[in-house]
Amino acid sequence: MNKEINSGTYSVLFKQKGFDYLSDHLSDINYSKIFIHVDNNTKKNCLDLFLNKINLEKYELIESKDGEENKNIYSCLKLWEIISDKNGDRNSLIINLGGGVVSDMGGFIASTYKRGINYINIPTTLLSMVDASVGGKTGIDFGILKNQIGTFYDPQMVIIDPDFLKTLQKNQISSGYAEILKHSIIYDLKTFKLLIKNDKTTHDINTIYDSVSTKNSIVLIDKKEKKERKSLNYGHTLGHAIESYFLNTKKKLLHGEAIAIGIVLASFISNKLFDFSFEHVISIKKHIDLIYSKIEINENEIDSIIDLLIHDKKNSHGKINFVLLENIAKPIYDVQVKTNLIKESFKYYLS
Ligand code: GLY
Numbered sequence: 001m002n003k004e005i006n007s008g009t010y011s012v013l014f015k016q017k018g019f020d021y022l023s024d025h026l027s028d029i030n031y032s033k034i035f036i037h038v039d040n041n042t043k044k045n046c047l048d049l050f051l052n053k054i055n056l057e058k059y060e061l062i063e064s065k066d067g068e069e070n071k072n073i074y075s076c077l078k079l080w081e082i083i084s085d086k087n088g089d090r091n092s093l094i095i096n097l098g099g100g101v102v103s104d105m106g107g108f109i110a111s112t113y114k115r116g117i118n119y120i121n122i123p124t125t126l127l128s129m130v131d132a133s134v135g136g137k138t139g140i141d142f143g144i145l146k147n148q149i150g151t152f153y154d155p156q157m158v159i160i161d162p163d164f165l166k167t168l169q170k171n172q173i174s175s176g177y178a179e180i181l182k183h184s185i186i187y188d189l190k191t192f193k194l195l196i197k198n199d200k201t202t203h204d205i206n207t208i209y210d211s212v213s214t215k216n217s218i219v220l221i222d223k224k225e226k227k228e229r230k231s232l233n234y235g236h237t238l239g240h241a242i243e244s245y246f247l248n249t250k251k252k253l254l255h256g257e258a259i260a261i262g263i264v265l266a267s268f269i270s271n272k273l274f275d276f277s278f279e280h281v282i283s284i285k286k287h288i289d290l291i292y293s294k295i296e297i298n299e300n301e302i303d304s305i306i307d308l309l310i311h312d313k314k315n316s317h318g319k320i321n322f323v324l325l326e327n328i329a330k331p332i333y334d335v336q337v338k339t340n341l342i343k344e345s346f347k348y349y350l351s
Pocket of ligand 1: 131232
């Protein structure tokens, strides 16, 4: 894949072309120190793979613990401390080698250390390839509230290499696929029609490229999420609340698994409020039911999830704001939805 995606201040590059570009960048800038940020999984499964792709003579490894539950200020404190102890200065670089937790938190650390140092994202999960690593959002969770503390701060580049996907479990692939499906639903009817007729995930390099291009086009129009970027939150208002609610329970879900449920709920609500075709709602639900295990959610849990919505960062003036659809690729922003309709949408998902 020789194509690259221009994201304004940086490029998203694919496979070896990305690593060649990185080598040139490192010779050009001559960083005082290079920190490779991994978690326990990517240290084991991805670090050697990465080092085989690039000639890097000297670097320091910084490690955080994997999992959303570790994307917090305490992990940041440890990383800032290590970088400071190792004399990281303004001319240091952080290379985030990992999934969304590594890139979100590593980007946040880079954006705040010495008022901002350079960083590069090398996503190793499908989810971070098509979503977290692109778009310049960095951040950490605050208690159970996701991404409450963060910055907009662009990387120097993003390198996407599907070789890293070989290190993943199947559920990690289906988690990332939820964002690919979402990008097609909000922006790309042609891809939506192709994806939806399959009974499994589609995540070849061309699909990844198209998905990143979609996200990039939206971010270029509205980086700070005043309007169009909100469409990327399709399925996320309820999806985030579901993810947060189950985070510390036995039913803990991967991000995309929660978002897949949120997509079914938002599609159902879109049909009720904006005549989004019920045929689309049925085909989205059928497709998601084929790819993801059904999660049983009882009435008490639904009530607790709705309570959590109040804290969602997308709410303003105490109102719950949804992104909905009047058609595929035709999003509508800032819609308030009554609690009864939300409950009805859960019943539809569970049916
Ligand atoms: N993940 C949604 C966004 O980057 O805006």
